[in-house]
Structure formats: C-alpha cells, structure tokens
Amino acid sequence: MKPGDELPPLTVPVTRTLIVAGAVASRDYQDVHHDAELAREKGAPDIFMNILTTNGLVGRYITDHFGPRAVLRKVAIRLGVPNHPGDTMVLTGTVTEVEGDTAQVRVVGANGLGHHVTGTVTVEVPR
Numbered sequence: 001m002k003p004g005d006e007l008p009p010l011t012v013p014v015t016r017t018l019i020v021a022g023a024v025a026s027r028d029y030q031d032v033h034h035d036a037e038l039a040r041e042k043g044a045p046d047i048f049m050n051i052l053t054t055n056g057l058v059g060r061y062i063t064d065h066f067g068p069r070a071v072l073r074k075v076a077i078r079l080g081v082p083n084h085p086g087d088t089m090v091l092t093g094t095v096t097e098v099e100g101d102t103a104q105v106r107v108v109g110a111n112g113l114g115h116h117v118t119g120t121v122t123v124e125v126p127r
Contacts, residue, residue, distance in 0.1 A: 001066075001095050001098055001103050001125070002095065002098055003095055003096060003097060003098055004094070004095065005094070005095040006092070006093070006094050006095075007061070007062075007065045007092065007093035007094070007095075007105065008065070009090050009091060009092050010060075010061045010064065010090070010091040011088060011089075011090050012057060012088065012089045012090070012091065012109075013088055014049065014083045014084065014085060014086065014087040014088060014089055014111065015085060016047065016085040018049070018053070019033060019034075019047055019048065019049045019050075019053065019083070019085060020033065020034045020047070022049060022050060022052065022053025022056065023050050023052075023053065025053075026050065026052035026053065026056075028050045028052060030050070032044060032047060032048060033047055033048065033049070033050050034047060035047065044082065044084075045084060046084045046085055047084070047085065048082035048083060048084050049082065049083035049084075049116075051077075051079055054077065054079065054083070054109070054116065054117050055075060055077060057089075057091065057109070058075060058077055058091065058107055058109065058117060058119065058121060059072055059075060059121075061091045061093065061107065062093070062105060062107070062121050062123050063123075065093070066103075066123055066125050067125070069125060069126050070123050070124070070125050071123065071124045071125075071126070072121060072122070072123055073102065073122040073123065073124050074120075074121070074122040075119065075121050075122075076119050076120050076121075077107070077117050077118065077119030078117070078118055078119055079116065079117055080114060080115040080116055080117065080118065081111065081113035081114045081115065081116055082113070082116070083111055083116050087111040087112055087113070087116075088111060088112070089109045089110065089111045089116055089117075090109070090110055090111075091107060091108070091109045092107070092108050092109075092110075093105045093106065093107045093108075093121075094106045096120070101124050101125055101126055101127060102122060102123070102124045102125075103122070103123055103125070104120055104121070104122050104123075105120065105121045105122075105123060106118075106119075106120055107119055107120070107121055
C-alpha cells in the first residue's frame, strides 16, 4: 500500500431491512430509524440509516479490502445527507498516508443525494 492507492468501490443497496436491522443491532431505537410514519412527521421523507450502521459499513469496507489481519485503529467519520430505503451508497477510498504497517484512508460514501459519509480511517495491516 502506498499513498494514492485507490480502493475498489463497494456498492451497498440501502434497504429498509438494512436500516432497521442496523438500528436494532446497535440498540438505537429512535423512531426515525424504523417507523416511516413518525419519520415523516418529523420532516424526513422516510426512515434513514443511523451513524452506527454507517460506521460499521465503513469498517467493513476497509477490512474487506485489507483482509482479516487488518486492525482499525481510528475511524473518524462525519455524516452528510441521509441514506433512505431505495438508495444505493457507493463507498470509495484513497490511501493518503502510509507509515510502516499503518495507513490512513480517506473514505467517501455517496448516494443519489450526495455524500452520506466522509472521513478518515487509520488501519494497521501487520505483516
């Protein structure tokens, strides 16, 4: 791995099941993550993905690429536009820095509305 290396994109179909399952798995019972009617009452067009599900998908993206020995040392993400059912999120990444066995990867997850998530992941890949 070297600075400038691009990770292959990962396409994630954003389904209602993914959104609800991610919220339940992370024990986030906010109604906007599972009840479309209440989400609409609060101004959203539908339910939307929580940050913990997004964080898990970013982690999966990195470890899928770097392999089972990869260790996530730091994940610093920021949410942008929401992921709603029916969206498709495409994760892309670029290695920005390498020091020994550790790399920093700039990650962007985009859907039809724009950037859902942006951030940097520090990953260690022991040899």
